[in-house]
Amino acid sequence: MSTKAEVWQGTLALMVLKTLHAMGTQHGFGIARRIEQTSDNLLSINHGTLYPILLKLEQEGAIKSEWGVSENNRRARFYSITRSGLKQLAAEVDQWERATEIVARFVALKDSKA
Amino acid sequence: MIRGLRRNWNRLLGSIFHRNRDTDLAEELHSHIQMLAEEEIRRGIQPQEAYRRAKLQFGSVESVKESYRDQRGLPVIDALAQDLRYALRGIRRNPAYALVATLSLALGIGANTAIFSLVNSVLLQPLAYKNPHRLFAVREISPLFAALGPVAVNPVHAREWAAQCQSIEQVTLVRGGPAQVAGGTEPVAVPGARVPHNFFSLFGVEPFLGRAFLPEEEQEGNDRVAIISETLWRSRFQADPSLVGKPIIIDGEKHQLAGIVANSFRPPFARTAEVFRPLALSRAESARRTGNHNYAAVVRLKPGFTSEQALAEINVVQAGFGQGMKATLIPLHEIVAGRARQGLWMLAASVGAVLLIVCVNLANLLLSRITSRGREAAIRAALGASRGRQFCQILTESMLIAISGGALGILFANWAIKLLLATATLDIPRLAEVRIDSGVLLFAICLTLLTGILFGALPAWRFTRNQPQSALRAGSHTVTEGRRGLRLREGLIGLEVGLSAALLIVAGLLASSLTRLLQVDKGFDASHVLTLNVGLAGNSYAEPAARERFFDRLLTKVSAIPGVQESGFTTALPAQGDTWNDPIYLEGDGRRREERYPVNNRYASPGFFRAMNIPMRYGRAFEESDRGRSVAVLSDKAAKLLWPGETNPVGRRFIGEDDQPKTLVGIVAEVRAVLDRQPPPTAYYPYWQRPPNAVSMVVRTTAGPFTAAGALRAALRSEDPQLPVQAMQTMEELVDRSVVERRFQLTLMGAFSASALLVASLGIYGIVAYSVARRRNEIGIRMALGARRSQLHWLVIRQGMKPVVIGLVAGIAVALFLGQAIRGLLFEVHPADPVTIAGTAGLLLIVGALACFIPARQTAGGDAIAALRFD
Numbered sequence: 001m002s003t004k005a006e007v008w009q010g011t012l013a014l015m016v017l018k019t020l021h022a023m024g025t026q027h028g029f030g031i032a033r034r035i036e037q038t039s040d041n042l043l044s045i046n047h048g049t050l051y052p053i054l055l056k057l058e059q060e061g062a063i064k065s066e067w068g069v070s071e072n073n074r075r076a077r078f079y080s081i082t083r084s085g086l087k088q089l090a091a092e093v094d095q096w097e098r099a100t101e102i103v104a105r106f107v108a109l110k111d112s113k114a
Numbered sequence: 115m116i117r118g119l120r121r122n123w124n125r126l127l128g129s130i131f132h133r134n135r136d137t138d139l140a141e142e143l144h145s146h147i148q149m150l151a152e153e154e155i156r157r158g159i160q161p162q163e164a165y166r167r168a169k170l171q172f173g174s175v176e177s178v179k180e181s182y183r184d185q186r187g188l189p190v191i192d193a194l195a196q197d198l199r200y201a202l203r204g205i206r207r208n209p210a211y212a213l214v215a216t217l218s219l220a221l222g223i224g225a226n227t228a229i230f231s232l233v234n235s236v237l238l239q240p241l242a243y244k245n246p247h248r249l250f251a252v253r254e255i256s257p258l259f260a261a262l263g264p265v266a267v268n269p270v271h272a273r274e275w276a277a278q279c280q281s282i283e284q285v286t287l288v289r290g291g292p293a294q295v296a297g298g299t300e301p302v303a304v305p306g307a308r309v310p311h312n313f314f315s316l317f318g319v320e321p322f323l324g325r326a327f328l329p330e331e332e333q334e335g336n337d338r339v340a341i342i343s344e345t346l347w348r349s350r351f352q353a354d355p356s357l358v359g360k361p362i363i364i365d366g367e368k369h370q371l372a373g374i375v376a377n378s379f380r381p382p383f384a385r386t387a388e389v390f391r392p393l394a395l396s397r398a399e400s401a402r403r404t405g406n407h408n409y410a411a412v413v414r415l416k417p418g419f420t421s422e423q424a425l426a427e428i429n430v431v432q433a434g435f436g437q438g439m440k441a442t443l444i445p446l447h448e449i450v451a452g453r454a455r456q457g458l459w460m461l462a463a464s465v466g467a468v469l470l471i472v473c474v475n476l477a478n479l480l481l482s483r484i485t486s487r488g489r490e491a492a493i494r495a496a497l498g499a500s501r502g503r504q505f506c507q508i509l510t511e512s513m514l515i516a517i518s519g520g521a522l523g524i525l526f527a528n529w530a531i532k533l534l535l536a537t538a539t540l541d542i543p544r545l546a547e548v549r550i551d552s553g554v555l556l557f558a559i560c561l562t563l564l565t566g567i568l569f570g571a572l573p574a575w576r577f578t579r580n581q582p583q584s585a586l587r588a589g590s591h592t593v594t595e596g597r598r599g600l601r602l603r604e605g606l607i608g609l610e611v612g613l614s615a616a617l618l619i620v621a622g623l624l625a626s627s628l629t630r631l632l633q634v635d636k637g638f639d640a641s642h643v644l645t646l647n648v649g650l651a652g653n654s655y656a657e658p659a660a661r662e663r664f665f666d667r668l669l670t671k672v673s674a675i676p677g678v679q680e681s682g683f684t685t686a687l688p689a690q691g692d693t694w695n696d697p698i699y700l701e702g703d704g705r706r707r708e709e710r711y712p713v714n715n716r717y718a719s720p721g722f723f724r725a726m727n728i729p730m731r732y733g734r735a736f737e738e739s740d741r742g743r744s745v746a747v748l749s750d751k752a753a754k755l756l757w758p759g760e761t762n763p764v765g766r767r768f769i770g771e772d773d774q775p776k777t778l779v780g781i782v783a784e785v786r787a788v789l790d791r792q793p794p795p796t797a798y799y800p801y802w803q804r805p806p807n808a809v810s811m812v813v814r815t816t817a818g819p820f821t822a823a824g825a826l827r828a829a830l831r832s833e834d835p836q837l838p839v840q841a842m843q844t845m846e847e848l849v850d851r852s853v854v855e856r857r858f859q860l861t862l863m864g865a866f867s868a869s870a871l872l873v874a875s876l877g878i879y880g881i882v883a884y885s886v887a888r889r890r891n892e893i894g895i896r897m898a899l900g901a902r903r904s905q906l907h908w909l910v911i912r913q914g915m916k917p918v919v920i921g922l923v924a925g926i927a928v929a930l931f932l933g934q935a936i937r938g939l940l941f942e943v944h945p946a947d948p949v950t951i952a953g954t955a956g957l958l959l960i961v962g963a964l965a966c967f968i969p970a971r972q973t974a975g976g977d978a979i980a981a982l983r984f985d
Binding site: 027028029032046047048049051052055056058059060061070072074075076077088 | 117148185186
């Protein structure tokens with residue numbers, strides 16, 4: 001078994017948005033690598049799973065894309081966050097923080113039997 | 115929320131514009147894997163190994179593509195788009211079917227839409243009056259006129275209803291009659307009406323210029339005011355608004371122009387009236403409590419009262435006017451639609467039946483196409499296509515055809531309605547209101563969708579019922595339809611034949627009605643007769659003697675016109691209505707007026723009988739030498755009423771409608787007053803006994819009737835240039851106009867039943883040809899075993915004719931029922947006329963046998979080897 005963590009349901013979109021927000025325009029490969037690096041390679045993702053999420057975000061208008069040329073002279077699609085994506089990101093970060101806070105309270109709960 | 119909307123919108127767009135995205139995605143994924151591999155290579159890994167690792171890290175490309183595709187569009191739209199593509203492909207593969215189907219549906223839906231727009235405006239739309247549901251026409255039921263049914267209204271009775279009935283808000287009366295209007299270059303005679311002051315307010319209509327009548331204008335002497343129609347105002351008075359309040363000349367008298375009413379106001383009983391004048395009852399009329407049923411009456415009920423309550427109250431009042439006096443209330447809507455109602459419903463039902471036949475036929479065609487696609491269905495089912503998806507796919511194809519047919523049909527209906535409106539001779543009430551409005555459009559759209567479902571659902575259901583295993587197993591080359599499938603299609607053929615038979619029988623009944631009506635003994639000879647209405651009005655003709663002199667001189671001039679064989683006039687032309695019903699009686703008859711014999715009364719010139727070729731039975735017509743003597747001529751029936759036992763009562767005396775004694779000088783043959791009714795008893799008097807105000811000239815010519823028109827016109831002009839010369843018509847035209855509605859119904863019914871027959875015979879042909887093709891092997895074997903060709907023909911025809919015969923029997927049963935329903939439209943034809951039914955059955959059997967025989971010949975014509983080889 002790998003020691004690497006699985007991606008929690010629904011958090012990949014947040015990671016993509018945050019990555020694009022932090023790094024600016026980026027292609028799919030770059031986003032995947034960056035997510036792995038940010039997690040200190042603790043997180044393992046199948047790069048392919050990124051694409052349906054990119055499509056969903058683009059359909060929602062959170063990101064936009066256009067074709068360009070990569071640093072290695074390869075044609076690639078470059079994604080960037082949009083204004084409404086920024087709003088969505090803020091909302092999701094907020095929601096995430098609240099969720100982790102609630103979970104943290106449960107974790108911190110004293111054992112009543114003691 | 116908004117995000118979800120935007121996403122769905124983009125997915126919708128994705129469903130529509132997706133072609134490039136597939137290659138786009140492939141390229142994007144490819145370059146991602148390349149980058150992963152290059153990274154590995156930079157770390158010093160062998161390229162082959164690097165690619166393997168890159169692919170591993172990336173995951174399954176195909177599964178990415180698949181989930182990408184699922185997300186990109188909306189699944190419903192994608193499925194629909196796929197079905198549409200299949201449907202279009204199917205249509206492209208078989209354009210003849212699609213063309214025939216679309217065109218037949220276009221005709222079917224178009225005809226239905228056109229007839230519906232008629233039904234809608236004539237029967238369904240509320241009348242354009244205020245609260246029309248509270249308006250009722252009243253007719254009186256009088257023992258005196260028991261034979262005539264309900265009759266028009268006595269004005270004294272109407273006044274009492276208004277005074278005594280709690281449930282009645284208002285009562286108004288109408289009496290039509292011509293009006294001569296001066297103005298413009300020459301005077302014109304137009305239809306007019308006499309109405310009480312409340313006439314306009316009862317219908318909730320006000321003149322758009324000027325005012326309605328005042329109560330005091332109903333007094334004799336105050337009634338020289340008029341309200342005219344917008345049409346007349348525009349055509350004769352240049353639409354001059356300053357004329358209101360000023361005098362205009364009507365019937366030679368000055369009338370103050372009180373107001374102008376809009377053209378949209380078409381009151382019942384005065385639908386064509388252009389001039390309205392106040393109804394001023396004479397002292398004598400106001401005192402007549404019996405007879406004088408000469409007015410149409412309309413009542414408006416108070417809100418909250420039912421027509422039953424009103425009728426009960428009216429009948430109480432009626433009882434005071436004599437034993438057995440009653441009344442009847444008829445919703446105004448029925449009066450306006452009148453006789454058109456039954457005919458229109460019949461046409462609507464028939465055209466619906468035609469569309470049903472078209473649908474059934476298309477379903478049958480689709481069924482046979484689908485059966486040959488049974489393997490396809492089986493394979494799809496085996497590969498996991500759900501029944502729902504398969505059902506939708508077939509339905510999409512039928513819907514596509516239905517919608518194109520419907521769109522074409524609406525265009526066709528629009529054109530048909532324009533053609534109908536251009537046929538000005540057709541006298542259907544509210545015809546001018548007929549148009550394709552939103553209601554009609556909605557009807558057409560619903561009909562279209564219904565049609566698509568109707569002819570698509572059954573085949574689609576059959577398609578999904580295919581058992582994949584048995585379909586895949588059955589035969590290596592073809593899939594044949596089971597017994598059940600064939601029975602279903604035979605049932606459909608039976609339905610088509612049954613409906614066609616019913617339509618043909620109804621059309622046949624109408625056709626023989628019209629033929630009999632045209633051949634009926636009218637009692638006169640309409641050929642070569644020209645008619646012209648002449649009306650005398652104004653001060654110069656106030657004296658009866660002046661009118662008598664005018665007609666004397668006119669007759670002399672007309673008889674001198676070259677080419678005129680005979681000429682005369684009468685107060686009412688034959689076949690133009692059962693009018694002026696008043697009793698005649700024998701001297702010393704002690705019975706009350708209402709118990710005596712009512713007859714049609716006519717004042718005529720001596721030449722009238724010769725001009726119309728009305729045969730004399732006994733005695734002679736009245737002559738110039740009868741001036742100064744009190745004489746009369748009776749029709750056969752009228753003479754029989756007075757002297758039941760005598761064959762030749764000429765020379766006897768009786769009392770005429772003017773209560774003066776008359777000597778009977780002759781008896782003439784019966785003449786029809788209404789073409790499709792038995793002739794009424796009629797009394798004729800010489801015109802000089804009571805010189806009329808208005809007559810109809812009849813002129814029999816040697817050449818074509820219109821050869822005398824110019825000279826006739828000139829004769830009238832030279833007599834009095836102030837008289838309007840009205841349009842001349844031949845007697846044949848007048849007779850024809852009274853059958854125009856029947857002709858219209860018959861033309862449409864003929865077209866409907868002919869198309870039904872055509873479609874049904876195509877259906878029979880289709881199924882027989884199909885089953886022959888299916889049994890080719892069997893037929894080949896039979897031939898090889900020595901079956902004769904005639905035996906094979908018989909085999910095929912017998913099978914093909916089975917549903918025809920069953921359908922025919924059912925159709926005749928339906929037609930017997932329908933015949934009762936349309937009884938009122940028939941003339942001297944029994945609803946179960948055996949000749950019509952036998953003729954229809956024969957026609958259908960012959961057409962059906964032909965439709966079977968053609969494919970039967972084709973198969974049996976080939977040789978046995980070819981038939982056996984055929985798969």
